[in-house]
Amino acid sequence: MTASHQVTRVWYNSAFSSIATVLRLIREADTEGRFHTIYTHAHAHSSAAGAAHAFHVEPTGLAAADYVDWCLAFCREHHVDVFVPSKHAAALSTARGRFLEHGVRVLSAAAPDKLELIDDKAAFYATVKLPLAPPPEFRIFSDIGQFDAAHAELRARHETLCVKPARSVYGLGFSVLDEERSSAALLLAGSSYRIGLADLRRGLAELERFRTMLLMEYLGGHEYSVDCVGADGHLVSAVARKKLPQPGHGQLIDMRADIIASCEQLAADFGLSGMFNVQFREGRDGLRLLEINARASGGIGMACLAGPNLPYLALRAFVDGYEGLALAPVRDGLRVGELGTAVELP
CATH class of the missing domain: 3.40.50.20 (Rossmann fold)
Known part of the structure; x- marks a missing residue:
């Protein structure tokens, strides 16, 4: 010291x-x-x-x-x-x-009202204005009638739809709607994160009312996870990871200009500080915003292999201010992956 x-x-x-x-x-x-x-x-x-x-x-x-x-x-x-x-x-x-x-x-990561907004995907999608990567088209529903109306409207414009809770972590509750197969057939086929439309409708009707859910267009393209450091709405550093669909191929550091610019705008609009993570995915109509996580992502270690030590930068920016911080360049194009590590528990 x-x-x-x-x-x-x-x-x-x-x-x-x-x-x-x-x-x-x-x-x-x-x-x-x-x-x-x-x-x-x-x-x-x-x-x-x-x-x-x-x-x-x-x-x-x-x-x-x-x-x-x-x-x-x-x-x-x-x-x-x-x-x-x-x-x-x-x-x-x-x-x-x-x-x-x-x-x-x-x-x-943000003021209390902004944290509450970020946590509620329905309110967040309705509020956020991001020209380079708008949220996916969606409708909210909390009973079978609202679901049927939303499905009729969105299905006319999108070949595949999906559902997820307005509040969730780790993608819990997310499923793609399969209009051909039952949930049992999907289970036997080993299809993850898919649910039969008829089975879902039957279950929703039995529940009558339930927590707020989102019906959305399904985005079938590449997913991007961006680990960021903010300081009172200023984007200090960011590393964007492109998730490759082939098993075992890892992820690719991909510093797309539209993604970084979108993260800069989100940091400013929501007054973000410290570590946060932004998720994007490509769809039929281009790049779409999925969510902001007001915390470090599970892939933070992979992001930091590309150069910037984001957790340390977040702490230094908060304690000392971000002006004058030494920022390591990002190794754009780097392929990264993770291996499990065994640890002794207390």
Whole structure:
């Protein structure tokens, strides 16, 4: 550590599995010893437990308001300087002022209202204006009547449709509608993420009403995952990965100008900071926006192989400001992949 810098204690609370990679990348880049990382999780045997300098177990079963109170107490007890929340991110973003009273800066991907909007795909699609990559055509439904009306309208313009929940992670609940085969036939054929239209209609009718779902045009082209670092609406760095359809062929770093420009606009429009991920996919009418994830993606390690250490840049941009940051060039065209790594659990 240089004489001009004190150690900054940074806490990451319970997060997705990519947090282990995030913490490892920060420690690899932090050659000056600027940062002391802390990770907490509700499970003592979390696979990311050994990735930070220190690990602690979180309580379980707390409501959001009680969890915020616990986080404040944890920050005081462990002398936290910077808090990067994942669990209950919106509630903790709302409480940023309370943390600042104790000298703790909260790094939120966006303001609470923007986080709520990003999390609700129906509201997000209806709001976002992105000329180079607009959202797919969609309709919302929460009963069989709305589904039938939406299907009749969209099916007249699109050969294949799909459904997904308005709120979901990891693509849970996403299915392509198959108008020829039953769900049983699809299961026996080993077809993933597909559902028989007749079976879906029958199930929806039995449920009467259900959580808000989206019926959308199916985008059959290449998918792009863009790992980004923002600072108060300014796009500091981004690495775009093209997912190749052939098994075992990995992914390709593809810095398409329209994709990077779209990420710049999204960062500005939603005031994004820290690490976030943007998903795009090509369809019949060109590039379409799928979603913003207000966190690092599962492929963050592959993105960082292309040059920029995004988790470290996100932390440095928040603590020191992004002006003057040394940004490694992106190795456009690099082919990347991942291998599983065995770890010893506590």
